Amino acid sequence: MSHCKPWKWSLSFIFILSFLFTSTISTNQELQFPCKPPQHNSYPFCDTSLPIQARAESLVSFLTLEEKIKQLSDNASSILRLGIPAYEWWSESLHGIAKNGPGINFNGTISSATSFPQVILTTASFNRSLWRSIASAIAVEARAMYNVGQAGLTFWAPNVNIFRDPRWGRGQETPGEDPMVASVYAVEYVRGFQGGSVLASAHADTDKSILTSDDDDAELMLSACCKHVTAYDLEDWGSFTRYNFNAVITNQDFEDTYQPPFRSCVEQGKASCLMCSYNAVNGIPACAREDLLQRTRVEWGFKGYIASDCDAVATIYEYQKYSRSPEDAVADALGAGMDINCGTYLLRHTQSALEQGKVQEKDIDRALVNLFSVLIRLGLFDGDPKKGKFGKLGPKDVCTLKHRELALEAAKEGIVLLKNNDKFLPLAKRSISSLAIIGPLANQTELGGGYTGIPCEPRSIVDGMQRYVKKTTYASGCVDVSCATKAGFSEALSVAKESELVVIVVGLDLSQETEDHDRRSLLLPGYQTDLVNSIASVSKKPVILVLTGGGPLDVSFAKEDPRIASILWIGYPGETGGKALAEILFGDHNPGGRLPVTWYPESFTKVPMSDMNMRADTSRGYPGRTYRFYTGERVYGFGYGLSYSKFSYKLLSAPPTTLSLLSTGSTELDSFSKRARRSAYGINHVQIDDMKHYCDSLRFPFEILVTNNGEMEGGHVVMLFSGSPKVLERSGRSPEKQLIGFERIETVPYVGVKVRMMVDPCEDLSIVNEDGKRVLALGNHSLMIMQQYGEDFELRHIVSIIL
Incomplete structure (x- = not known):
């Protein structure tokens, strides 16, 4: 999400709308929340016994065309006749409640919020549970601020773009350069933020079922938004800005680097929002790429809303020059599957796009059903939020000692x-x-x-x-x-x-x-x-x-x-x-x-x-990027970090040295193996799509004993890497090494700690080919542990696995 925008007058207009909205709400007590009894709670969309989809469709059916259009901005207008107040979709919570965005203000009962370390530093802890705990703590403070009228329920975080280039000004906001780490971070943040696991332990009377559900239609404490889809990692370099840049990406890089965090965000994290970016991807603006946005729903099962980055619809016409008119830009974005525009572009141009036949009302209805479905899941249409599951949260739950201690622990780790x-x-x-x-x-x-x-x-x-x-x-x-x-x-x-x-x-x-x-x-x-x-x-x-x-x-x-x-x-x-x-x-x-x-x-x-x-x-003379492909000199490598202690590793559970693709005894898999294709690298491989029903049977545990040989107790990060067959590594098309597992443990002097990781060959030993398909190469694969030697780090070969 962006607060710096190419159309400053448009940004000012958003804040003017927000001010008017806030003033209206403060003076009109009848519009504090939708479905308020006794006048406005009899509509079908207020009936909590109905399915989410049915309630959202019912609400949309009550709206006039003019009312529908006014819902397509981050500052959605009130619908007085239905008792629905205005709503500001844009709030920020990257590493604590942020001042960015008109949905947040610190000018009320709550004047501050816990400031956790920026994401890039928190990621350096390589501590999954810490990542989730921080997101949960932020969620508690966010919901508390909502209860006193100082925040919304929809937050545009986390930023899970890959930190591809070291010069990128927003790399600090991301989980770093590794797609696996970024994916794990995305899942932990979204699950912690949308479910609030900290709240479950803090409030015994909370319905814990909503905090752990994998159901895409489950109730939400808050809504998280994974941004920015996709390949956004340039602000202003040379003649390029984020508004006019066309990211030219190979199918291989697209699938093995740029998209994994977003896919994990949806499939595992169950994110309720995605945000499309300013830049174009292979000639088509991201917010206008139907194949990109619809794939999230068709292939990944995404159920939520898709927001544009602020004024990203305008860039389709004004900067990217992709559309011929503002109306075409609106049609391109809505047709591609975007649901809401941060900014005013749709407010100003959707009506004329309808009149010109470039937009159909059904496209608007689809977008509104997605939007209202999320608000209904948030409980906004269930009556007074202060009487709900999270209504007890307030100023006492913000800037607590527990949260500040968590921020301290995050910085130290x-x-x-x-x-x-x-x-x-x-x-x-x-x-x-x-x-x-x-x-x-x-x-x-x-x-x-x-x-x-x-x-x-x-x-x-x-x-x-x-x-x-x-x-x-x-x-x-x-x-x-x-x-x-x-x-x-x-x-x-x-x-x-x-x-x-x-x-x-x-x-x-x-x-x-x-x-x-x-x-x-x-x-x-x-x-x-x-x-x-x-x-x-x-x-x-x-x-x-x-x-x-x-x-x-x-x-x-x-x-x-x-x-x-x-x-x-x-x-x-x-x-x-x-x-x-x-x-x-x-x-x-x-x-x-x-x-x-x-x-x-x-x-x-x-x-x-x-x-x-x-x-x-x-x-x-191109050296590649990130530890997976970069061939040049390094000042410090990915995963580098010293301790006051020294650690030794001992292999406890050796994985099988040979994994047969016929080990399942399946004649179907036997057929796959026999027709394993020969790639351009001169090596046989099997497509993962052909094996997906058998991958679980190939998984195996990897267990080592880690001993702290120093005088101080302390945390230690175990990092497990895989290496592809040498013929692939020499080709330069396969990563020399790929992080496949990590675990942060707490140690005391001279005491060993068992670390166990599961290795999934289909995921961890596979690569993406030039067609963008994930394949499992047959041959000699390596498992390696990153280990310190003096003040340097090397990958220690643990075992070879022959497929």
């Missing part, structure tokens, strides 16, 4: 230790007489990144350090993050010289990477590198370097410099980030975060950001 020469960290408590904190972000409390609300109790990094060292001195060094001058260097050098120990905080903020703004360089902005080197040259001891921001940075200079003892990446850690960092530096928490993205060298900026190909192409 996500922070990544990138360098720790000679075990410089953790620092000894009470042994440091004076500490200098230097950097333009060190004393800032706004460390949440994009889509942040108003935090409950924001604290800076300086605040966090002062809990451990009373004599803590601060100097900014740079006026701001862009660090365009060296005006503050002298003060910083003076402070550094006088202190026993120095922590330098540099990196990125929203002036460098954000919506509508991509980076041009992977280096530290401005004179930040000079600041670090200058401080390191005068410090009494080696310095500690702390990096902020969501995008990868080329800090090769610091990686190799012995004057810089330790490097930590803290992303955008949210309101508890200062405390989290201090606890790690002083040994109250053992770092265990892992990078969810590859950190590339500055030379990668020569690669056109507009090139959507994932796989390397040596014929044109």
Whole structure:
């Protein structure tokens, strides 16, 4: 979702409508909620005994054409004669209730909400249960805000696009570069947010059946929206903007990289909303691609509504030049399967599109049934929401101690230790007489990144350090993050010289990477590198370097410099980030975060950001993208992250060294195997579609014992990878390695922890061919564990499986 829009007057119009809506609701108590007795509860759509679809169709049948059109905007108009109030669809909840979007306001009883770490840092924890717990906590606060009239029930999060290019300004909002990780995150967020599992334990009288149901028509606590379908990962680069960009994607990349998170979001997460993106996909704007949008319903079983990104319908005509008129753009979007337009384009052009015969009323009815079905599932047409299952939630449930502790835990689990020469960290408590904190972000409390609300109790990094060292001195060094001058260097050098120990905080903020703004360089902005080197040259001891921001940075200079003892990446850690960092530096928490993205060298900026190909192409000097296909040098690799402890692995349950496709004894599968086709790579394979009924019989457990060989307890992430037959790897069309499983465990010194993962060959050992079909190659497959050796990581071969 976007709050930066190409038509600013249109955005203003939305907010004017929102203001009028809020004013109307506050002065007209009769329209607080639909189906209010005694005047408006006798309609069939208020009958809770009827199926959701029937209720939605009934409601649409009562509407005039003019009323229908006024429901096609994010700011849906009231229908006075039916007792239906206006409704604002646009609220945001990426990593806490955000200020973006007119559906949220902090000017009432609730003036703040818990600010969790930005998604990219939370993902670095590789902790599924943490991801779901955060989503559930956000849901509790969102529903509480709805109950006091400060939020809607439909939220446009999560962002599960792949972080394909390190320069992307919105990569910070995503779960990273790996499609499997992004898929898992999508499922956990949606299930936690729509079902509110935290609420089940917090309120014993809550009907828990609604919190765990897999039914697409089940009641919802809130509605989550997976965005942006699809291949959206460019804001402003060269002559391209997100509004005019045409993402040219191969069938292979489409199926094995760009689409998996959205498919999982629907099939496993049961998301009630999808959002189509600004960009075109292979020449057709995403919001006008019928094959793209209808596939979600026909193949994936999606039951929900499809929203456009804000003014994305307008871009079909105005920027993409795909349609010949505004009316054609409306017809293209509605015909493709989009249901609601964030913006006013449909409000202004649908009537004329109808008059010109380009839109049929049945297309509008279909869209409205999808929209009202979600609102009915949310209980909006069941009477007074305050008397419902979630009516007890209110201000007492926002910014709770439990939620702030969860935010702290998320920051601590996500922070990544990138360098720790000679075990410089953790620092000894009470042994440091004076500490200098230097950097333009060190004393800032706004460390949440994009889509942040108003935090409950924001604290800076300086605040966090002062809990451990009373004599803590601060100097900014740079006026701001862009660090365009060296005006503050002298003060910083003076402070550094006088202190026993120095922590330098540099990196990125929203002036460098954000919506509508991509980076041009992977280096530290401005004179930040000079600041670090200058401080390191005068410090009494080696310095500690702390990096902020969501995008990868080329800090090769610091990686190799012995004057810089330790490097930590803290992303955008949210309101508890200062405390989290201090606890790690002083040994109250053992770092265990892992990078969810590859950190590339500055030379990668020569690669056109507009090139959507994932796989390397040596014929044109193209190095590929992400850990799965990139062939160049790395500053730090995907999955990199040190700990204060060392861990060893022991295989407990060896998988079979040979898996026969005939093991089921099925004559039908025997037939599939005998007609396994020979691919262009010179290797036999079987299409997964031919095997889908037999995949379960091929699954096997993988079990290892992980032992913490250090003196500190702490979390540890186990990462299991698969490798394809070598002939496929050499072709460059198959990933060299592919993450197929991960598990975060808690360990204590010298005690082993069993980790068990199930391996599904059809999913985990298969690849996508050039036709976009998933196939299982016959031959020698590898299972590998990522293991630390010194301060480097390598994939340790565990076992080979012959298919």
